[in-house]
Amino acid sequence: MKITKIGLFAVLSVLFLLSSCDKDESQPEDENLKKDKPIAYDLSISVPCEGNSWVVSNPTATEKLVVVGGIKNWTNSDDKIRTFFYAKTEGKIQVGIRAKLNASASFKITLGNESKEISLDANSSYKDYEVAEFEIENAGYQFVELEGISKEGNSFGDVSDILLGTSSWDTDISFVDKEWFYWGRRGPSVHLNFEEPANKNITWFYNELTVPVGKDPIGSYYMANGFSSGYFGMQVNSETERRILFSVWSAYDTQDPNQIPDEYTVEPLGYGSGVTVGEFGGEGSGAQSYWVYDWKPGTTYKFLLKGESKADNSIDYTAYFYAPEVGDWKLIASFRRPFPTGQHLSRLHSFLENFNTSMGDEVRQVNYTNQWIYDTQGSWTEMTKATFTTDATGNDGARLDYDGGKEGDHFYLRNCGFFSDNETPNTSFSRTAKGITPDVDFSKLEVPSINSSTQTLMDRTSWSIVDYSSQEDQGGEGDTGRAIDVLDGDKDTYWHSCWSGSCTATAPHNITIDMGQVNTVDGFSFTQRQNLSRTVKKIEIQVSDDNTSWESLGDYVLEKITKHQYIHLSGTKAFRYFKFIAKESHDGTNNAAMAEIATFIEE
DSSP states (O other): OOOOHHHHHHHHHHHHHHHHHHHHHTSOOOHHHHHTSOOOOOOOEEEEHHHHEEETTOHHHHHHHEETTEEOSOOOTTOOEEEEEEESSOEEEEEEEEEEESSOEEEEEEETTEEEEEEEOOEEEEEEEEEEEEEEOSSEEEEEEEEEEEESSSSOOEEEEEEEEOGGGTTTEEOOOGGGHHHHHHOOOEEEEEOOOTTOOEEEEEEEEEOOTTOOOTTEEEEEEEBTTEEEEEEEOSSSOEEEEEEEEOSSOOSOGGGOOGGGOOEEEEEOTTOEEEEEOSSSOEEEEEEEOOOOTTOEEEEEEEEEOOSTTEEEEEEEEEETTTTEEEEEEEEEEESOSOSSBOSOEEEEEEOOGGGTTSOEEEEEOOOEEEETTSOEEEOOEEEEEEOHHHHTTSOOOEEEEEETTEEEEEEOSOOOOOOOTTEEEEOOOOOOOOOOOGGGSOOOOTTOOOEEEOOOTTOEEEEESOOOOSSTTTTOBOGGGGGSSOTTOOEEOOOSTTOOOOSOEEEEEEEEEEEEEEEEEEEOOTTOTTBEEEEEEEEESSSSSOEEEEEEEOOSOSSOEEEEEEEEEEEEEEEEEEEEETTSSSOOEESEEEEEEEO
């Protein structure tokens, strides 16, 4: 058949259209369809919950839920749990969890501004669950928040790790690893090391500090006057108790004060009314004093420390505290330290630390406003330069939420809370000199008197136990364990809360003692069980004339040591009955033990 030019053109046109249709069908698919494709998960990073998780705004729940192995005992859907990590860059990141569930449960998981709800089936062993891909919008600290939505069993299961990926993030994510769990949960300590004037023998160190409102969580120690052999500052010990704390290290290297030889013992030279003096251990060891005082954030307090050598091969350190609410300088304590590092004050510094692991997610801050030294020539010199440093927790990168330096006319320190804006450690700062010489009249300061008094234990022959909450009298402690054993004069016998058989006594525990007559006393003496098992930490003392109406003398803290511990009252007190209340033990259990309880007079 003969094909004309016109016919050939028509055939070619049809073939072209068919070819065009084929090309259209091979075009890329709709972007919305691509989004629904499953993610190829690569969860190569495991962030252990044990070292990096906190319950939001609930330290009590944190202590219960975040334990060895991770998140456990999680039953309350109101407990939102955040696991923190540091991202050195931004971008998309995959998230998963490693969990074990006795029954199925559903969760809401949040990172940044995105949330994902997932349901997990029961699994008798730990399993890795993929969650979703999230966006990290800015480098710095992030958290993955777990919120329990519903559960078929009694709990939301156990979570050991938050999983992150892909492997491209391996060098860009940091967190608290196993070697740093304890110190990482406390967070980094931060310091200001003051530049001391040259060629001065420093006798006095003066400092002022203010804690901003809202920056005073439990577990904070705002140390004002640090020196080569100790530290002096103020603490937040609980919701109801704050302290002024002054401690001096022994030159003998040990963590146990019971091991310090007599020639190395830091000796108390005197202390103010209401101040408790004892020993400490665990981070070095030595002598410690504290005054329970309800200081307030937003108020400026003054600290004054003296260092002077008065006896051979020793130096005396004396601490005074000024509260504007009181309006006068108060003697805290004076200690004599054998084997001194020098005859005057040296290595002057301040620091900020958190000593409560359940509060490591809370920001704290302190401002230092006026630092001066007084030398042996009788001159005041202002210190206006300081170097900001952090501890090994910060230097090794376990935690990066450290900060310090200068703001306006003062120095400051800030730590914990997982903030990402900070100054560089080992940076020096200068503040503007205020020129306001400390208003201190040394002649009016209370002078501690060496061996000004001795504690004489009162005769307990006629004393008796009239009440107790529980005692171990079922043989669980052999021939001891009864309440009456605290009065027998034998430190190797002791009272123990009941525990054997069907007994399940819980704290607080109490023992009521009748002295047989009204006595006037200056304080109380306590001797812990000598093997230091079930030692009592927090106590309350109440007194009465009739065993009916009671007056509380306050709460006190006992150290975990075998020696006698004395609680000095702010003034003499007359009463017949007193009640010892054991509120908390050093080992954190409901059990408690005490070897001896007595009262004393000072002579």
